[in-house]
Amino acid sequence: MGKHFGPVWVLAELNDCRLEAVSLQLVGKARELADELDVACEVVFLGHGIEGAVPDLIASGADHVYIGDCAALELYQPFPYRDIICSLAREHAPEIILIGSTFMGRELAPLIAARLETGLAAHCTGLRHDDDKNLELQIPAYGGLMSIICPVRRPQMATVARGVFKTPAPDTARKGEVVRIPVPEATDMPARTLEIVRKPAAGIRLEDARVVVSGGAGACNPEGWEKIRELAQALDAGLGCTRPVVDEGWAPLHTMIGQSGKMVSPLAYIAIGLSGEQQHMVGISGAQLLVAVNNDPKSPVFGQVDLGVVEDCREFLPVLIAKIRAYREARPGCRE
Amino acid sequence: MNIIVCVKAVPDPGEICRLKIDPVTKTLLRCEVPLVINPLDKHALEAALELKESSGARVSVISMGPPPAEAIIRECMALGADRGILLCDRAFGGADAFATAFTLARGIERAGPFDLVVCGMASSDGATEWVGPQVASFLGIPAVTMVQEFESRGSDIWRVRAEWQEGYRRVEVRLPALLTVTRELNQPRALSFSGILKARKKTVESWDLGTLGVPAECLGSRGSPTIVSRMETIEVRRNAELLQGTMEEKAEQLVSRLAAIGII
Numbered sequence: 142m143g144k145h146f147g148p149v150w151v152l153a154e155l156n157d158c159r160l161e162a163v164s165l166q167l168v169g170k171a172r173e174l175a176d177e178l179d180v181a182c183e184v185v186f187l188g189h190g191i192e193g194a195v196p197d198l199i200a201s202g203a204d205h206v207y208i209g210d211c212a213a214l215e216l217y218q219p220f221p222y223r224d225i226i227c228s229l230a231r232e233h234a235p236e237i238i239l240i241g242s243t244f245m246g247r248e249l250a251p252l253i254a255a256r257l258e259t260g261l262a263a264h265c266t267g268l269r270h271d272d273d274k275n276l277e278l279q280i281p282a283y284g285g286l287m288s289i290i291c292p293v294r295r296p297q298m299a300t301v302a303r304g305v306f307k308t309p310a311p312d313t314a315r316k317g318e319v320v321r322i323p324v325p326e327a328t329d330m331p332a333r334t335l336e337i338v339r340k341p342a343a344g345i346r347l348e349d350a351r352v353v354v355s356g357g358a359g360a361c362n363p364e365g366w367e368k369i370r371e372l373a374q375a376l377d378a379g380l381g382c383t384r385p386v387v388d389e390g391w392a393p394l395h396t397m398i399g400q401s402g403k404m405v406s407p408l409a410y411i412a413i414g415l416s417g418e419q420q421h422m423v424g425i426s427g428a429q430l431l432v433a434v435n436n437d438p439k440s441p442v443f444g445q446v447d448l449g450v451v452e453d454c455r456e457f458l459p460v461l462i463a464k465i466r467a468y469r470e471a472r473p474g475c476r477e
Numbered sequence: 478m479n480i481i482v483c484v485k486a487v488p489d490p491g492e493i494c495r496l497k498i499d500p501v502t503k504t505l506l507r508c509e510v511p512l513v514i515n516p517l518d519k520h521a522l523e524a525a526l527e528l529k530e531s532s533g534a535r536v537s538v539i540s541m542g543p544p545p546a547e548a549i550i551r552e553c554m555a556l557g558a559d560r561g562i563l564l565c566d567r568a569f570g571g572a573d574a575f576a577t578a579f580t581l582a583r584g585i586e587r588a589g590p591f592d593l594v595v596c597g598m599a600s601s602d603g604a605t606e607w608v609g610p611q612v613a614s615f616l617g618i619p620a621v622t623m624v625q626e627f628e629s630r631g632s633d634i635w636r637v638r639a640e641w642q643e644g645y646r647r648v649e650v651r652l653p654a655l656l657t658v659t660r661e662l663n664q665p666r667a668l669s670f671s672g673i674l675k676a677r678k679k680t681v682e683s684w685d686l687g688t689l690g691v692p693a694e695c696l697g698s699r700g701s702p703t704i705v706s707r708m709e710t711i712e713v714r715r716n717a718e719l720l721q722g723t724m725e726e727k728a729e730q731l732v733s734r735l736a737a738i739g740i741i
């Protein structure tokens with residue numbers, strides 16, 4: 142007789158009335174993992190007016206969708222969200238819980254793991270079962286890949302960024318069951334979300350950009366960063382960055398690319414003044430052309446791109462930007 | 478008001494690239510990288526020091542780490558912290574975020590009554606972002622992560638603004654509470670010479686397993702639900718063709734290569 146496993150869970154989430162892409166991607170992955178264990182793939186989904194999104198979850202692979210739908214849950218509220226999920230988890234003993242590295246997931250996952258007294262791995266870039274059917278949670282570290290397992294306690298928990306796994310092709314013929322879960326009338330909320338304000342950023346969204354320009358510590362100062370921003374503008378590109386750039390305050394956190402930031406898959410990726418650390422580079426997939434500009438010919442970034450330019454970016458970028466503009470002016474048919 | 482700041486000593490982020498996996502043994506190559514204050518924890522400390530100046534508070538700094546982390550705590554005291562506590566014992570070693578948070582929570586409880594615990598949003602070497610919320614869980618207090626602004630501060634109800642996708646989230650929180658902060662919150666002060674002199678006279682308390690009085694199996698690697706099972710090296714996939722010539726020529730070549738795939 143083999144081991145008995147619990148179901149594989151995903152926490153789904155809405156963003157501005159639409160399912161987060163990562164929720165569907167995780168359902169696709171959870172389906173694979175559930176098949177390997179021969180168990181159900183289940184989704185827990187809290188919010189208000191969320192039922193319209195349920196068919197997509199089922200079409201992506203969910204067998205059961207537990208929904209908690211009421212006005213009090215419309216905004217992410219740490220206390221009731223945590224309590225509802227933890228009591229449901231105690232009842233159903235999931236083997237695995239996958240959570241998107243969204244702003245909600247990043248706060249909620251550790252609260253749930255602490256309450257369930259289990260292990261959690263952050264910002265995973267790979268998930269697979271080992272020979273003992275423990276889930277290997279893979280994260281890039283120290284120029285390589287580190288596998289973490291949670292051998293004894295259950296559930297095994299992981300957060301995963303959008304774009305790590307593919308969005309599964311929906312199968313509208315799939316059947317699944319919706320289970321309405323009781324939601325407590327009023328709970329004491331020592332922390333209460335009053336409102337969530339969205340300020341869509343101007344410019345091209347990194348996730349949708351055909352070209353991504355990404356700048357690093359090599360920008361040296363705000364003036365250097367401004368040049369990188371100008372390059373992105375000249376190319377109609379999305380503008381991303383590395384962690385030191387966020388630490389310096391040149392660009393906001395939500396534009397950071399990599400393991401703990403955004404995952405992007407542009408046609409072309411242009412790295413300016415960054416060293417190509419694994420934690421950053423895992424954020425780029427599927428690019429046809431990778432370019433790096435770096436003043437150090439020995440920089441490891443040149444081992445990870447197709448085209449390299451050894452120059453000081455502060456001097457090279459003004460020249461490059463002028464050439465790009467000249468090229469476009471010479472071809473009036475091109476979009477500006 | 479009593480404020481506790483959790484500060485982590487981390488390998489200098491500027492030199493962390495020297496830490497690599499040995500391609501043969503698949504273990505971490507040991508080398509000496511100097512320890513510094515985790516960059517975001519400077520913002521956590523600054524928040525506490527500003528509260529101390531504006532409303533009066535006693536600021537304690539707590540850190541779990543190896544003996545050299547004492548220098549980091551002393552630096553926090555030179556910046557203005559009143560008390561410094563180092564949780565240091567072999568039994569605390571090898572802790573994952575869960576066991577780290579558990580140890581810190583037991584240390585904080587032992588340090589006495591508190592109104593506010595402040596953490597950085599993330600550490601530069603671990604970067605799980607979880608130690609803060611898990612400390613709060615073990616203390617049984619609310620947590621708000623990624624706080625970038627204090628909107629209003631009542632005696633026990635605060636309103637804060639936290640990062641949320643492209644916008645922000647407004648949260649009302651009841652003290653005692655734990656907040657993790659981002660760099661937008663403030664501009665950390667620089668060390669002053671007189672601060673360094675004053676800190677020389679202060680002592681850093683060092684607490685071990687015995688002081689915490691917690692069973693060893695709850696701490697360190699034994700208290701960690703997760704373990705590292707494997708390290709792999711990653712093959713470098715590409716080898717760059719380096720463009721040659723003057724700066725002008727390189728720019729021209731790059732423009733035509735970009736145009737060739739239709740992106741200019």
Ligand SMILES: Cc1cc2nc3c(=O)[nH]c(=O)nc-3n(C[C@H](O)[C@H](O)[C@H](O)COP(=O)(O)OP(=O)(O)OC[C@H]3O[C@@H](n4cnc5c(N)ncnc54)[C@H](O)[C@@H]3O)c2cc1C
Nearest residue numbers: 357358359383384399400401402414415416420421436454
């Ligand atoms: C757990 C964990 C998670 C992380 N997650 C992320 C993440 O999601 N995203 C991320 O980006 N980082 C992440 N990091 C940080 C990451 O490890 C690196 O520290 C970071 O990506 C390095 O950024 P950088 O390349 O800009 O800086 P550096 O490594 O300092 O490189 C700067 C480069 O610029 C070059 N340079 C300097 N001056 C010039 C000039 N004038 N002109 C041209 N080139 C110049 C230098 O030669 C150098 O190669 C994470 C780290 C950890 C530990």
Ligand SMILES: Nc1ncnc2c1ncn2[C@@H]1O[C@H](COP(=O)(O)O)[C@@H](O)[C@H]1O
Nearest residue numbers: 483541596597599600603605606607608
């Ligand atoms: N060993 C530690 N000692 C004290 N504080 C810590 C420690 N580890 C993490 N922290 C706190 O938790 C925050 C987030 O860390 P992390 O979860 O590692 O990203 C840090 O900014 C610190 O405030």
